[in-house]
Amino acid sequence: MNSLVIHRLFATRNVMSITQEACRRLREITSKDSEEGKVLRLGVKKRGCNGLSYTMDYVKERGKMDELVEVDGIKVIVDAKAIMFVIGTTMDFINTPTRQEFIFNNPNAKSTCGCGESFNI
Numbered sequence: 001m002n003s004l005v006i007h008r009l010f011a012t013r014n015v016m017s018i019t020q021e022a023c024r025r026l027r028e029i030t031s032k033d034s035e036e037g038k039v040l041r042l043g044v045k046k047r048g049c050n051g052l053s054y055t056m057d058y059v060k061e062r063g064k065m066d067e068l069v070e071v072d073g074i075k076v077i078v079d080a081k082a083i084m085f086v087i088g089t090t091m092d093f094i095n096t097p098t099r100q101e102f103i104f105n106n107p108n109a110k111s112t113c114g115c116g117e118s119f120n121i
Contacts, residue, residue: 014067014069014071015067015069016069016078016087016088016090016091017071017089017090018069018071018074018076018090018091020072021092022091022092025093025095026074026076030074038058038060039058039059039060039062039075039076039077040056040057040075040076040077041057041058041059041066041079042055042056042078042079042082042091043055043057043078043082044079044081052085054104059077063079063080064080066078067080067083085108086104088106088108089104089105089107089108090104090105091104092104092105
């Protein structure tokens, strides 16, 4: 019986990218807010005036189908249910005199609400 071995001939890419500003902020908050072994998990929930909102929580372990994004030693788990909504997204962090927050530049979003809290695909 012949067995066929398939080798991956292409480099895998992360589901999403994380900017240096977001990495810097994630490093700050995970160093003081998280317990040993906890990693940030990005997901989406149905809520907001435009349909979906991003969620961020700490988890101890990665789910079976979750994706791990690692940039400069920063690890973010992308919830398996959120992958199709965030693929190609860039996570950034802005710090201005009026606001300090993570923002998500999502090429899949067809529309966003005025305040930027929710999006629609």
